[in-house]
Amino acid sequence: MAxxxxxxxxxxxxxxxxxxxxxxxxxxTERVDGWGDGARRFGSQRVLVEPDAGAGVxxxxxxxxxxxxxxxxxxxxxxxxxxxxxxxKSFRGVVLTSDCPGVFSAGLDLTEMCGKSPAxxxxxxxxxxxxxxxxxxxxxxxxxxxxxxxxxxxxLMTLTxxxxxxxxxxxxxxxxxETQLGIVxxxxxxxxxxxVIGHRAAxxxxxxxxxxxxxxALQVGIxxxxxxxxxVQSTALSAIAQWMTIPDHARQLTKAMMRKxxxxxxxxxxxxxxxxxxxxxxxxxxxxxxxxxxERLKEKKG
Amino acid sequence: MAxxxxxxxxxxxxxxxxxxxxxxxxxxTERVDGWGDGARRFGSQRVLVEPDAGAGVxxxxxxxxxxxxxxxxxxxxxxxxxxxxxxxKSFRGVVLTSDCPGVFSAGLDLTEMCGKSPAxxxxxxxxxxxxxxxxxxxxxxxxxxxxxxxxxxxxLMTLTxxxxxxxxxxxxxxxxxETQLGIVxxxxxxxxxxxVIGHRAAxxxxxxxxxxxxxxALQVGIxxxxxxxxxVQSTALSAIAQWMTIPDHARQLTKAMMRKxxxxxxxxxxxxxxxxxxxxxxxxxxxxxxxxxxERLKEKKG
Amino acid sequence: MAxxxxxxxxxxxxxxxxxxxxxxxxxxTERVDGWGDGARRFGSQRVLVEPDAGAGVxxxxxxxxxxxxxxxxxxxxxxxxxxxxxxxKSFRGVVLTSDCPGVFSAGLDLTEMCGKSPAxxxxxxxxxxxxxxxxxxxxxxxxxxxxxxxxxxxxLMTLTxxxxxxxxxxxxxxxxxETQLGIVxxxxxxxxxxxVIGHRAAxxxxxxxxxxxxxxALQVGIxxxxxxxxxVQSTALSAIAQWMTIPDHARQLTKAMMRKxxxxxxxxxxxxxxxxxxxxxxxxxxxxxxxxxxERLKEKKG
Numbered sequence: 001m002a003x004x005x006x007x008x009x010x011x012x013x014x015x016x017x018x019x020x021x022x023x024x025x026x027x028x029t030e031r032v033d034g035w036g037d038g039a040r041r042f043g044s045q046r047v048l049v050e051p052d053a054g055a056g057v058x059x060x061x062x063x064x065x066x067x068x069x070x071x072x073x074x075x076x077x078x079x080x081x082x083x084x085x086x087x088x089k090s091f092r093g094v095v096l097t098s099d100c101p102g103v104f105s106a107g108l109d110l111t112e113m114c115g116k117s118p119a120x121x122x123x124x125x126x127x128x129x130x131x132x133x134x135x136x137x138x139x140x141x142x143x144x145x146x147x148x149x150x151x152x153x154x155x156l157m158t159l160t161x162x163x164x165x166x167x168x169x170x171x172x173x174x175x176x177x178e179t180q181l182g183i184v185x186x187x188x189x190x191x192x193x194x195x196v197i198g199h200r201a202a203x204x205x206x207x208x209x210x211x212x213x214x215x216x217a218l219q220v221g222i223x224x225x226x227x228x229x230x231x232v233q234s235t236a237l238s239a240i241a242q243w244m245t246i247p248d249h250a251r252q253l254t255k256a257m258m259r260k261x262x263x264x265x266x267x268x269x270x271x272x273x274x275x276x277x278x279x280x281x282x283x284x285x286x287x288x289x290x291x292x293x294x295e296r297l298k299e300k301k302g
Numbered sequence: 303m304a305x306x307x308x309x310x311x312x313x314x315x316x317x318x319x320x321x322x323x324x325x326x327x328x329x330x331t332e333r334v335d336g337w338g339d340g341a342r343r344f345g346s347q348r349v350l351v352e353p354d355a356g357a358g359v360x361x362x363x364x365x366x367x368x369x370x371x372x373x374x375x376x377x378x379x380x381x382x383x384x385x386x387x388x389x390x391k392s393f394r395g396v397v398l399t400s401d402c403p404g405v406f407s408a409g410l411d412l413t414e415m416c417g418k419s420p421a422x423x424x425x426x427x428x429x430x431x432x433x434x435x436x437x438x439x440x441x442x443x444x445x446x447x448x449x450x451x452x453x454x455x456x457x458l459m460t461l462t463x464x465x466x467x468x469x470x471x472x473x474x475x476x477x478x479x480e481t482q483l484g485i486v487x488x489x490x491x492x493x494x495x496x497x498v499i500g501h502r503a504a505x506x507x508x509x510x511x512x513x514x515x516x517x518x519a520l521q522v523g524i525x526x527x528x529x530x531x532x533x534v535q536s537t538a539l540s541a542i543a544q545w546m547t548i549p550d551h552a553r554q555l556t557k558a559m560m561r562k563x564x565x566x567x568x569x570x571x572x573x574x575x576x577x578x579x580x581x582x583x584x585x586x587x588x589x590x591x592x593x594x595x596x597e598r599l600k601e602k603k604g
Numbered sequence: 605m606a607x608x609x610x611x612x613x614x615x616x617x618x619x620x621x622x623x624x625x626x627x628x629x630x631x632x633t634e635r636v637d638g639w640g641d642g643a644r645r646f647g648s649q650r651v652l653v654e655p656d657a658g659a660g661v662x663x664x665x666x667x668x669x670x671x672x673x674x675x676x677x678x679x680x681x682x683x684x685x686x687x688x689x690x691x692x693k694s695f696r697g698v699v700l701t702s703d704c705p706g707v708f709s710a711g712l713d714l715t716e717m718c719g720k721s722p723a724x725x726x727x728x729x730x731x732x733x734x735x736x737x738x739x740x741x742x743x744x745x746x747x748x749x750x751x752x753x754x755x756x757x758x759x760l761m762t763l764t765x766x767x768x769x770x771x772x773x774x775x776x777x778x779x780x781x782e783t784q785l786g787i788v789x790x791x792x793x794x795x796x797x798x799x800v801i802g803h804r805a806a807x808x809x810x811x812x813x814x815x816x817x818x819x820x821a822l823q824v825g826i827x828x829x830x831x832x833x834x835x836v837q838s839t840a841l842s843a844i845a846q847w848m849t850i851p852d853h854a855r856q857l858t859k860a861m862m863r864k865x866x867x868x869x870x871x872x873x874x875x876x877x878x879x880x881x882x883x884x885x886x887x888x889x890x891x892x893x894x895x896x897x898x899e900r901l902k903e904k905k906g
Binding site for chain 1: 464465496497498499500523526544545548549551552553555556557559560561
Binding site: 481485487500501 | 766767798799800801802825828846847850851853854855857858859861862863
């Protein structure tokens with residue numbers, strides 16, 4: 001994993017970056033030995049970590065209500081939490097799930113992309129890249145227990161996992177629906193989806209911005225299993241148990257071999273990808289339509 | 303789309319090339335405003351264009367009887383028609399279908415490859431490349447309404463589309479059957495098929511020159527839908543309506559992102575690919591077998 | 605096939621290499637004209653070749669009891685046999701099957717990787733590479749009649765074929781199960797599997813070291829057909845008959861086009877791949893676990 005080691009920006013750098021922003025209070029606490037009440041002490045303000053001592057598995061619950069929007073702070077906390085689990089040898093696997101009813105994650109935070117400075121857009125986009133790089137190249141086994149709607153950036157997160165279990169609820173759709181909002185999924189979102197469902201299905205899904213309801217999601221292969229809602233987490237834990245039977249070293253090298261080319265594509269184009277995002281999102285037309293969208297969203301809620 | 307813009311040979315160049323050939327009479331007419339009887343005025347001798355004003359969709363009917371063979375003139379007309387639709391902002395999508403009963407297109411025109419000069423072979427092959435580049439990289443939504451047999455070059459045309467609807471008639475087979483004729487599909491035919499049905503299925507289909515009847519075509523994924531014959535065009539129009547709901551700019555950038563690598567492979571090797579074709583097709587053995595094949599075809603008809 | 609011609613190490617080189625090892629007695633006999641009793645005279649000690657004169661097909665039976673382990677000698681014989689068939693114009697196709705009941709091939713020979721010198725490991729690995737290069741790029745049609753368990757290296761052999769028929773016996777599982785033994789399939793094993801079952805299925809199968817029973821093997825596409833055990837060979841012969849209907853030249857060029865990129869990846873990294881294998885397998889930890897595994901295997905048998 002020399003590659004992974006070389007390219008990962010340490011979370012501390014992101015933290016420093018985050019610290020420049022008002023309102024960022026990560027509230028990370030150090031891990032304490034003895035897992036009795038560890039669930040609350042590990043993790044952060046927006047990420048609950050519930051460790052299963054015996055199994056070597058932790059359940060990471062996304063808790064950024066109401067819809068787990070991936071704000072800059074939330075992205076940073078997610079990356080730090082995963083990094084801590086990665087560095088803690090008592091863990092070999094993570095189940096990713098949501099603590100917000102009905103939503104796994106609504107995806108990227110549009111307020112981070114609207115009415116801010118180019119420097120802010122750049123910082124935000126680096127954090128999105130960092131999340132993907134950290135999760136996609138994780139040495140841990142990652143399994144998604146998708147217990148809610150899972151569009152766009154939420155979908156991207158689950159696509160970085162090794163296995164995906166979706167709750168059988170017709171409202172829990174999953175997909176990269178960027179085009180429906182008039183925006184374009186970056187190439188590494190595309191690569192990740194293509195690796196999972198193949199070129200043809202990805203081409204159609206991305207162009208149409210498809211959100212797949214459970215049965216279709218299973219058929220196209222964007223998730224691996226669909227189960228009744230109350231069994232999502234237990235099924236994910238059963239699934240991860242199978243991965244736990246494989247010697248870590250061999251599994252990790254195999255995973256790295258499968259994903260190296262895809263990760264390298266972003267790594268070598270990271271700065272250009274940021275520039276690309278900033279110049280796109282700074283456009284007047286895009287800013288106007290985002291503002292309109294956000295205003296409508298507020299009215300809807302209000 | 304800087305790429306697409308840079309690599310497209312303007313149709314006018316092809317036109318001039320075509321003008322050197324005897325018998326080429328494109329008969330293209332300019333578009334006139336007011337679509338009342340536009341169907342006949344737009345398009346060309348061999349391509350009927352039936353615009354649906356409201357929907358922003360045009361139906362392009364291939365009309366090069368008896369079997370829509372892709373002669374040099376026909377290729378040129380197809381490219382020009384698409385280019386005109388592409389440049390006409392009232393259109394966002396095209397349904398491609400056949401006006402020749404029982405055949406979508408019999409594919410490349412063997413008479414263009416037999417008993418002619420190397421210069422002619424080169425010119426012909428450039429026109430085939432041009433068709434593929436223009437169609438594969440089109441900013442329009444292209445949907446095929448496959449209402450007849452669809453082998454070889456005919457299949458290639460439909461593979462460039464965004465969606466394929468096939469009539470449920472056991473005689474309407476689709477596939478790249480080149481090896482059955484003793485010839486080899488070029489790498490970009492292969493790439494296009496592989497992008498649609500995956501590596502394994504493409505390897506088998508190409509080696510065996512498989513022509514898939516409707517049920518198999520659907521199963522292998524070379525078409526997206528199979529419907530009763532009388533519903534092919536209406537189904538294609540319904541399908542394209544879904545694509546029309548997506549903002550053009552986002553959809554076009556997404557499509558370009560999906561197809562850029564494949565298109566670039568031909569673009570960078572275009573001349574070598576022409577040379578390769580010319581030297582292959584000029585071989586005595588290939589010329590003899592083509593002649594034999596054409597003579598048999600004549601006898602069959604006669 | 606200039607590529608293939610350029611990169612294939614002649615089997616005679618391998619033979620000379622093999623001749624340095626004690627206990628290597630290839631016992632290859634020259635082909636004699638007249639196929640009456642050719643079956644026993646062609647082939648070698650460990651590879652039975654049963655020619656079907658009329659069909660242009662030979663059945664190659666792996667006979668290295670008890671489980672067709674791919675020892676250095678066996679690998680060498682397999683490569684030489686295929687090379688002879690390749691050079692013999694009376695053959696156009698080969699059905700690959702096992703003469704050892706219940707096992708197609710147990711895969712690589714762990715005794716070749718344990719307690720030997722680095723030079724031996726290097727020699728052994730070159731022979732594994734050579735087998736793959738020769739089989740994957742063969743101009744012959746190769747069809748596997750998988751009449752027994754088919755893990756690891758055994759699976760790799762069948763993945764090089766053009767078509768795979770598996771006997772419907774729940775004990776006949778197939779897959780690249782390397783991670784289950786704590787080792788990592790090399791990148792070209794991965795590439796070969798990915799070309800057959802796609803990226804996502806390969807990622808999961810390789811990480812978990814999955815061995816697919818027949819129904820699952822068919823579903824994931826790692827085999828093309830599952831038939832009752834007594835029909836495996838006859839089905840393979842029927843399948844190969846379809847491939848025989850295609851003109852060789854066109855089929856071979858098509859096959860080469862499909863596989864060139866994958867083969868080239870190993871060819872350009874061949875030495876590095878050997879070094880990589882030698883340094884991995886020479887590690888104390890790996891040697892210890894292999895020794896332990898082999899001792900347990902002996903006890904089990906004893």
